Amino acid sequence: MILRFSKDLCNCVFPTRFERMDKEGNIEMIRLVQGTNEVVQSKQDKNAKSKIFRTGFPNIQEGTDVYYQTEIDDKAVLNYLMKTAYWGSLIQEYDPIAVSKKESKAATAEIAVLSEITKITDNIDLLSIGYALYGTEALQYGKDNNYEGLRVNILKTAMEENAAVAKLLADKGKSDYMLLALAFAKGIIAEGEAGNSVVWGDENGATILRITLGERPIDSLISFFDTSDGQEIRQMIGLKIEAATKKATVKASTSKVKTDETSGDKANTTKEKTEETAADKGSAAKAKTEEKQDEKA
Incomplete structure (x- = not known):
């Protein structure tokens, strides 16, 4: 078993015996001796x-x-150390595989958060998260109009405080905190x-609330x-946020309809011009053919 001893227990000689209280509340003497794995005296x-x-x-940092x-x-x-008051605190079992799994899980979670930040397309969403993290500065x-600069800062913060950003x-x-951050944004x-x-x-x-000196408005x-x-x-x-969100949705839908109509009009105009051109070419070709036939006759 691989063990790690904290700095307080480095370069230390452990006592060969000590008293401790067992699970039933009885005092027992623990002693480390040669020739047996038993440590209860x-x-x-x-x-x-x-x-x-x-x-x-110390050999690890x-x-x-x-x-x-x-x-x-x-x-x-091992039996002796497990009986000490240091076990699980100043003495820790080190499992490289378990540590790797933990680090892998943490890395996967961090990547997921970073990926989600890069996929945010609504600038208001970016601003609300930014306000929650940085306040007025955001x-x-x-x-x-530097939303990508804000995104970069949020990404940097997520690398250091992944759980908080997640x-x-x-x-x-859902929370009052993010509701207010969205309202500010x-x-x-x-x-x-x-x-x-x-x-x-x-x-x-109009003034909603006076702020105590040194206190954040959101708090x-x-x-x-x-x-x-x-x-x-x-x-x-909350009602104003709902109204603003609906207004933005309607505006976006109207803009899309106008864009679709413009695209449709352009497509129809192009089609009509193409058909007219084709008709003109057909008429011209027919006329030339008839002229040649008259000449031959």
């Missing part, structure tokens, strides 16, 4: 000689953490010019939703 030969176990210097890693086949030592990408992608506006609500309030995004720009609104007035505002925001 009451079950050992009284004359058995003690065995020494020690760890070495992961990030800022260092470990002493070694493979132990001695059953007695909205500037929309003002600059949660936002799966939310689909659509311009239904906005931050006041002084940065100390949230206002409606229409021409009137203040979520807390505000716990009040009766806040619940009413939440409902209004």
